[in-house]
Amino acid sequence: AQSVAQPEDQVNVAEGNPLTVKCTYSVSGNPYLFWYVQYPNRGLQFLLKYITGDNLVKGSYGFEAEFNKSQTSFHLKKPSALVSDSALYFCAVRGGYQKVTFGIGTKLQVIP
C-alpha cells in the first residue's frame, strides 16, 4: 500500500528565512507527487507536482520541491518565507493509476 509521511506537525520560520517542509513516501512503481496548501476556511489549492523529468520542480507562489528517489523524499522549499505563507501544507502521492494518498499535513507558521 502506498503511504506518505510528514514528520513535522508544525514548522516555525522567521519571515525572510528559507523554509523546508518535509515529506517522504512509499509507493510501488514510479511516483506521482503533489503538494497542496490549505488556508483557513478555504479549500485545498494545488502548489506543484512531480511526474517525471527534472528533480527540482517549481510551482506557485515561489515554492519549489525536490524529488529524491534514493531517499524517497519530496521536500517543499521556499528561499524566503512570507507571513502570508502561513497555512497547512499537504504532501500527496499516487503510484501509477492508483488513488491519491495524502499526508496528515504540516502547519507552517511564518513569524514576522
Add this chain to the structure above:
Amino acid sequence: GAGVSQTPSNKVTEKGKYVELRCDPISGHTALYWYRQSLGQGPEFLIYFQGTGAADDSGLPNDRFFAVRPEGSVSTLKIQRTERGDSAVYLCASSLKQQDEQFFGPGTRLTVL
C-alpha cells in the same frame, strides 16, 4: 472560470437520518473524487469517478455510503443512517484527466448530532 462547487456548505443532521452532498466539478473535467477530512488529518480517499462510472470505490467505509455521477458531471454523495462518526468535512475534487492535479471544492461540513 468557475471552480469546483459543493452544496450545502454546512449540513447538520440527526443520527439515523439520510443526507445528500452535491459536487459540481469544473466543466470538462472527466475525473471526480470524493474525500473525507477529519480535524487534524489529511483528506481520506472515498471514491473516484472516471466519467459516469466509479473507477475506484475502495475508500467507502461501508455500505451506508454511496455516490453517483449519472451524466458524467455533477456528483452526489449519499449517506444513509448517519452516525456521529460520520461528522467531518467532505471534499470533492476534479481533474482534467486521472493523472493530473486535482482542483478542490470548499467542502461540506457535516455534523451528525
